[in-house]
Amino acid sequence: MPTxxxxxxxxxxxxxxxxxCARVAARPATxxxxxxxxxxxxxxxxxSACGNDHVTHARVPKAAAPAHAHDVDPGGATVEPPPTAxxxxxxxxxxxxxxxxxxxxxxxxxxxxxxxxxxxxxxPDITVVMLGGAAGGELANVNRWRGQxxxxxxxxxxxPGLRTTVTSKAGPVQVYDFSGTGTDAVRxxxxxxxxxxxxxxxxxxxAGPAAVQAVRPGLLTLLETLRLE
Amino acid sequence: xxxxxxxxxxTALLDALTSLKLAIVxxxxxxxxxxxxxxxxxxxxxxxxxxxYMRSWLVxxxxxxxxxxxxxxxxxxxxxxxxxxxxxxxxxxRLQLTWRKSGLWLLHIGLVLLVAGEFVSAMLQVDARLTFExxxxxxxxxxxxxxxxxxxxxxxxxxxxxxxxxxxLLLAGGSIAIAKTPLQLKVVAYMRNSELRNRTDKDPKSxxxxxxxxxxxxxxxxxxxxxxxxxxxxxxxxxxADGVSKGVFLVSAGISAQQGFSHAGRxxxxxxxxxxxxxxxxxxxKDFSHDVYPGTDIPKNFSSLVRLVHPGxxxxxxxxxxxxxxxxxxxxxxxxxxxxxxxxxxxLQVVQNPGWLMPYVSCTLVTLGLIVHFSFSLGRLQRRxxxxxxxxxxxx
Numbered sequence: 001m002p003t004x005x006x007x008x009x010x011x012x013x014x015x016x017x018x019x020x021c022a023r024v025a026a027r028p029a030t031x032x033x034x035x036x037x038x039x040x041x042x043x044x045x046x047x048s049a050c051g052n053d054h055v056t057h058a059r060v061p062k063a064a065a066p067a068h069a070h071d072v073d074p075g076g077a078t079v080e081p082p083p084t085a086x087x088x089x090x091x092x093x094x095x096x097x098x099x100x101x102x103x104x105x106x107x108x109x110x111x112x113x114x115x116x117x118x119x120x121x122x123x124p125d126i127t128v129v130m131l132g133g134a135a136g137g138e139l140a141n142v143n144r145w146r147g148q149x150x151x152x153x154x155x156x157x158x159x160p161g162l163r164t165t166v167t168s169k170a171g172p173v174q175v176y177d178f179s180g181t182g183t184d185a186v187r188x189x190x191x192x193x194x195x196x197x198x199x200x201x202x203x204x205x206x207a208g209p210a211a212v213q214a215v216r217p218g219l220l221t222l223l224e225t226l227r228l229e
Numbered sequence: 230x231x232x233x234x235x236x237x238x239x240t241a242l243l244d245a246l247t248s249l250k251l252a253i254v255x256x257x258x259x260x261x262x263x264x265x266x267x268x269x270x271x272x273x274x275x276x277x278x279x280x281x282y283m284r285s286w287l288v289x290x291x292x293x294x295x296x297x298x299x300x301x302x303x304x305x306x307x308x309x310x311x312x313x314x315x316x317x318x319x320x321x322x323r324l325q326l327t328w329r330k331s332g333l334w335l336l337h338i339g340l341v342l343l344v345a346g347e348f349v350s351a352m353l354q355v356d357a358r359l360t361f362e363x364x365x366x367x368x369x370x371x372x373x374x375x376x377x378x379x380x381x382x383x384x385x386x387x388x389x390x391x392x393x394x395x396x397x398l399l400l401a402g403g404s405i406a407i408a409k410t411p412l413q414l415k416v417v418a419y420m421r422n423s424e425l426r427n428r429t430d431k432d433p434k435s436x437x438x439x440x441x442x443x444x445x446x447x448x449x450x451x452x453x454x455x456x457x458x459x460x461x462x463x464x465x466x467x468x469x470a471d472g473v474s475k476g477v478f479l480v481s482a483g484i485s486a487q488q489g490f491s492h493a494g495r496x497x498x499x500x501x502x503x504x505x506x507x508x509x510x511x512x513x514x515k516d517f518s519h520d521v522y523p524g525t526d527i528p529k530n531f532s533s534l535v536r537l538v539h540p541g542x543x544x545x546x547x548x549x550x551x552x553x554x555x556x557x558x559x560x561x562x563x564x565x566x567x568x569x570x571x572x573x574x575x576x577l578q579v580v581q582n583p584g585w586l587m588p589y590v591s592c593t594l595v596t597l598g599l600i601v602h603f604s605f606s607l608g609r610l611q612r613r614x615x616x617x618x619x620x621x622x623x624x625x
Contacts, residue, residue: 055407056377056393058369058507062386113485129427131445132461132483136426144429197459199483202427229570 095170095193095201098225100218113201116222118215124207126219135200138192142176145188148206149180166191168226175223177216179209187212191223246311247319255312262288262305276374277454284351306351309344316341332602339594342587349584357506357579358566361514368511370561370579371503376462376482378414379505380407381498383489395504399464411492417465417477422450425463425483436465439476440488440499447479464501510539510559515547517568517575531565533575550577 099105102119108128116126135141142162143153154162166173173193180186189212190204203223205215245251266282273281282288285304291297320337324330357370375396382390392407399419406413417436428435428446435443447463463481467474470492478488480501489498513536520530532551537544537558550556556563562585566578 053395053397055398055405056395057408058391058393058505060389060391060507062388108486130485131425131427132481133424136424136446140426144427147429 094229095195095226096229097222097227100221103218103222116203118218120214122211123215124205124211126203126205126215126222129202129204131200131202133198133200134194135202138174141190141192141200141202145176145190145204146178149178149186149188150182151178151180164220166220166223168193168224170195170226170228173203173223173226175220177212185209189216189219191219193223193226243318243322246314247322248315251311252315252319255308255315258303258308259305259312262302262308265302266305273454274456274458276456280454283347306348309348313341313344313348316344329605332598332600332605335594335598335601337598339591339598342591342594346584346587346591349587350582353584354580354582355506357581359512359563359577359579361512361575362570363514363517363573363575366511366513369505369507371505373503374459375504376501377504378464378466378480379498379500379502380410380412380414381500382410382495383498384495391505393505396462411471412497413469413472415467415469417467419462419464420447420449421452421462422460423463423481423483424448424450424461425481435479437477437479439468439490440478440480441484441486442477442479442488445479445481445484447481462501466499468499508561509541510537510544512537512563512577514575517572519568519572531568533565533577535563 099116100119104117104119106115106117108114112127113130114128116128117123118126136144139154139156139159142159146153162176162178164175164177166175171193173191175189175191178188178190180188185208186206187209188204188206190202190206193201193203195201203219205212205219262282265288266278269278269282283305286306287300287304288302289298290301316337320334320341324333324337326334355372356374357372359367359370361367377396378394378399380392380394382392392410394405394407394414396419398405399416400421402416402419404413404415424447426446426448428444432446435445437443437445442465450461452460461481461483463479463483465477465479467477468490469475470490473492475490475492478499480488480499482501482503484501487498488500489496491497514533515536516534518530518532518534519528520532521527522529530551532549535548535550535556537546537548537556539545548556550563550565552565555565560581560583562580562582564578564580565575567576568574569576
């Protein structure tokens with residue numbers, strides 16, 4: 001007997017035209033099979049209804065703005081996770097430092113965490129910027145700074161000879177001091193500190209060689225006092 | 230035609246579904262998955278391995294360096310689902326509903342509940358955390374592995390209107406309208422994980438045109454899976470208000486700077502952050518204790534003394550949350566998780582799992598089932614011995 005192709009869903013007649021479909025449709029499902037299919041359908045619908053992929057809205061009083069997840073002691077012990085433990089806490093780290101006498105500081109805007117204003121006429125500002133993760137890595141940033149003062153790139157092997165390491169309570173800070181050449185040379189004094197979460201903190205100033213030299217001792221002292229709040 | 234050929238299709242389906250062979254195949258697959266999942270934890274971490282092997286429909290394999298992958302095993306979801314069906318339907322079809330078989334009934338129901346409990350956890354469990362300092366209150370939790378794009382209307386002096394676009398919608402891309410606002414967000418790009426750095430002249434021009442984005446170069450990275458690592462997602466969002474472009478913003482979990490825009494007298498902040506859920510109640514940290522054994526620095530106990538205030542039910546009480554004594558309240562469990570800031574800040578892990586009781590119920594049923602089943606067996610054995618003894622006496 002020739003078989004008839006089964007029509008598509010859109011133009012399906014009341015009874016199946018193909019022999020296979022007709023044979024299957026002619027057999028009534030057992031109560032067990034019906035119960036089974038009904039259970040499957042119910043479970044699928046119940047689980048599908050649990051989706052929460054929609055834009056949420058909450059009205060939050062400004063005065064009651066709650067605390068954020070930061071300042072967890074990265075060196076502190078972590079309590080044993082509960083039986084249904086999820087990811088470990090990746091707490092935000094906020095450093096602080098002691099300003100040299102007569103230096104001032106303002107809260108940052110944009111990318112800046114803070115701006116430090118050294119004392120003295122014409123003293124260049126020191127910017128403090130935090131970027132999540134390695135931010136390109138130490139070598140890439142060093143070469144970027146070198147490029148900004150007109151120096152050529154270096155490789156990894158050269159880094160130890162170019163940096164000064166300042167030891168602070170928050171960990172080691174790598175300081176680089178590059179001077180450009182020429183009469184209008186720019187000097188770049190930059191430091192990089194990696195916090196406990198792997199984020200990169202940059203302390204940077206650039207100006208004429210004499211101006212940068214004037215703020216250098218103060219900046220190194222500031223970096224020595226770097227600690228977690 | 231023989232009887233087999235005429236077999237009812239429903240019966241044939243049930244036969245296949247309830248066969249012992251299928252049960253053995255499924256149990257073998259489950260063992261393979263458990264072994265592979267355990268080994269994979271070395272590279273993927275617990276969360277990554279469980280997601281890949283146990284909470285998936287298929288286990289995919291990608292050769293080193295290849296851009297394609299192929300499925301090599303069914304994941305835990307279909308294996309577990311079929312096992313539940315196999316056990317339950319076989320139980321109903323084959324096992325007699327008699328007192329003598331009641332132990333086996335309890336045993337099987339317990340096992341099915343155990344597997345079903347994992348399904349419920351996989352689908353519905355939400356892990357979050359709550360962080361607060363002594364003297365401060367918190368009324369929201371943050372999910373530990375999910376992010377959201379937060380658009381906050383900060384115009385009103387008394388409150389903020391926070392709109393959260395979940396990561397899943399950002400991944401889907403396209404345009405997203407924020408209801409009850411004139412805002413329309415177009416997802417230009419979304420990166421699950423990324424690295425940010427200061428942009429140099431050598432970098433291509435940034436796609437971002439507003440906020441701090443033009444100053445930053447962003448590079449996409451593969452998502453991390455290790456337990457002690459966390460992604461830094463980033464997104465480029467083209468913001469429109471009443472059809473007027475406000476620019477393309479680069480938002481990222483790696484950017485702490487506040488970015489925003491104004492429109493029609495209203496001010497908005499835009500940020501990519503861990504997904505928040507606000508609670509109808511608040512917790513205030515009254516005191517955090519970090520006890521050590523006398524004369525040592527060895528931790529003995531960590532606890533948070535918390536004031537719980539629920540305006541809706543006029544509930545106001547003080548609760549002590551310690552390492553082994555979580556607070557269970559309105560479907561959430563608050564565990565003591567971490568601390569910081571010289572012992573003045575506490576971090577609670579918050580787990581919401583509607584099926585948290587299922588493993589307990591399952592173990593209880595399995596234990597009861599074993600006791601009942603072996604009690605009947607012991608009774609039968611005892612009666613057999615008595616009959617054998619009586620027969621022996623009669624024979625002598």
